[in-house]
Amino acid sequence: MPGSAIVILAATLNAVPSIPAIGLVLVLSVDWFIGMARALGNLVGNCVATVVVAAWEGDLDRAKAAQVLEGGELVDVTAG
8 A cells, every 4th residue: 555654654753762853854855766667676577477487477468579679570469
């Protein structure tokens, strides 16, 4: 859930008396950018894992993958 880490961080900041709760304001100002970086890392990791598992299982068509990656063939990603 996006932004749920802020709730955990706020609880942690309240539990540690040496860190003022106003520090949460600094984190909130950059949390959107950090969330985008987290989402991008998750997306890339999922894509890499999918290709690795397909290659491991022998289900990866390397010629077709190369053709698609080179732009030689369009793939309909809306088809289910």
